[in-house]
Amino acid sequence: MSDVDAESEYLLGAYEVLAESVRRLIDVTIRTEAAPESVFAAAQDVDRIADGLGTRLMPGSFGVRDRADGQAIASGNVVIGVRNPVAPPLVVHHEPDGSVWSEFILGAAYEGPPGHVHGGVCALVLDHVLGATAHKPGRPAFTGTLTMRYLRPTRLGPLRAEGRIERVEGAKTFAVGHIADRAGATVEAHGVFIHPKGARNAHV
Amino acid sequence: MSDVDAESEYLLGAYEVLAESVRRLIDVTIRTEAAPESVFAAAQDVDRIADGLGTRLMPGSFGVRDRADGQAIASGNVVIGVRNPVAPPLVVHHEPDGSVWSEFILGAAYEGPPGHVHGGVCALVLDHVLGATAHKPGRPAFTGTLTMRYLRPTRLGPLRAEGRIERVEGAKTFAVGHIADRAGATVEAHGVFIHPKGARNAHV
Numbered sequence: 001m002s003d004v005d006a007e008s009e010y011l012l013g014a015y016e017v018l019a020e021s022v023r024r025l026i027d028v029t030i031r032t033e034a035a036p037e038s039v040f041a042a043a044q045d046v047d048r049i050a051d052g053l054g055t056r057l058m059p060g061s062f063g064v065r066d067r068a069d070g071q072a073i074a075s076g077n078v079v080i081g082v083r084n085p086v087a088p089p090l091v092v093h094h095e096p097d098g099s100v101w102s103e104f105i106l107g108a109a110y111e112g113p114p115g116h117v118h119g120g121v122c123a124l125v126l127d128h129v130l131g132a133t134a135h136k137p138g139r140p141a142f143t144g145t146l147t148m149r150y151l152r153p154t155r156l157g158p159l160r161a162e163g164r165i166e167r168v169e170g171a172k173t174f175a176v177g178h179i180a181d182r183a184g185a186t187v188e189a190h191g192v193f194i195h196p197k198g199a200r201n202a203h204v
Numbered sequence: 205m206s207d208v209d210a211e212s213e214y215l216l217g218a219y220e221v222l223a224e225s226v227r228r229l230i231d232v233t234i235r236t237e238a239a240p241e242s243v244f245a246a247a248q249d250v251d252r253i254a255d256g257l258g259t260r261l262m263p264g265s266f267g268v269r270d271r272a273d274g275q276a277i278a279s280g281n282v283v284i285g286v287r288n289p290v291a292p293p294l295v296v297h298h299e300p301d302g303s304v305w306s307e308f309i310l311g312a313a314y315e316g317p318p319g320h321v322h323g324g325v326c327a328l329v330l331d332h333v334l335g336a337t338a339h340k341p342g343r344p345a346f347t348g349t350l351t352m353r354y355l356r357p358t359r360l361g362p363l364r365a366e367g368r369i370e371r372v373e374g375a376k377t378f379a380v381g382h383i384a385d386r387a388g389a390t391v392e393a394h395g396v397f398i399h400p401k402g403a404r405n406a407h408v
Binding site: 056 | 217221222226229233234235243248249253258262264287319328331332335
């Protein structure tokens with residue numbers, strides 16, 4: 001590992017650690033029963049931290065960047081971004097047969113109906129996981145259409161999402177998949193993902 | 205306003221203020237270019253705040269609660285929850301003709317393709333906004349099916365989402381809508397939302 005790579009790893013580590021701390025703060029912000037004075041004081045402390053870190057900000061958003069080894073990283077991505085506290089973050093595993101899967105935990109921050117995952121968050125996860133079947137290094141895919149069928153509510157807690165390719169027609173990948181809680185599949189999805197000509201680093 | 209109501213309002217105010225501070229911290233966590241030592245130190249400060257607020261936590265998630273005036277509040281909801289830092293949060297406006305709309309800003313925390321909103325976040329917003337056409341006080345609706353058609357990428361920044369009822373058949377509401385950036389509609393959606401028998405406070 002070169003000195004430059006070691007430094008980037010150290011830096012990425014710092015951002016990951018911060019994002020993980022902020023994820024816990026998000027959960028606590030929703031669930032705390034602390035007295036108003038403590039909550040107002042905490043808000044001021046959070047503002048001071050943001051002021052400090054905010055003196056040097058990249059313009060716009062994180063985007064997608066090339067690592068030293070040529071692989072694209074999307075650390076700011078809302079689903080998989082390790083330095084985005086909104087992302088659970090998902091780790092998507094690719095199998096040799098082209099299928100993909102991810103196991104992850106969704107807590108209070110992703111709630112819709114009481115005790116359950118928001119139906120739209122299931123759609124967010126399924127868009128990403130199904131899209132990942134079509135996404136190849138240097139050959140990103142955009143969502144064309146996406147259809148969800150809700151079988152029953154999805155419990156907050158440990159979840160699994162799966163996607164597989166049904167067929168490929170030219171630039172179009174037809175993918176199917178589902179999300180499941182401990183009692184089985186809760187939402188089924190199918191989607192069409194398209195490789196635009198000449199685009200790169202563009203997936204979802 | 206009773207003393208109890210005044211106290212709840214003061215308390216809700218504190219949680220809202222904290223959630224707004226944490227939203228800014230999320231953005232800064234993704235975009236900061238501060239040195240690793242400062243970032244590690246910030247993570248420790250965030251941990252200390254979470255420790256303090258975390259000594260009294262409600263079990264599970266926020267859920268949906270009845271206000272003194274009988275209206276349901278979903279302060280922890282991932283789309284509209286005022287004390288959920290993951291929520292933008294959306295304010296959904298209901299028109300007399302049954303249509304709904306919302307204007308909101310999505311920044312770096314909602315990114316998919318560089319500079320653009322994750323396609324799945326568009327699905328999350330559309331699920332909620334279309335579902336809101338079917339949702340009546342005390343008569344919640346669950347998503348049955350939801351289909352998205354992506355016309356082009358959605359720029360991060362100010363956005364508008366709209367939904368309207370196409371038709372109602374018994375317990376089913378058929379809704380259509382879209383999300384738009386400054387250059388016009390980017391994603392179209394249609395969905396079927398179902399009022400389960402006897403359920404309440406259950407929407408998305």
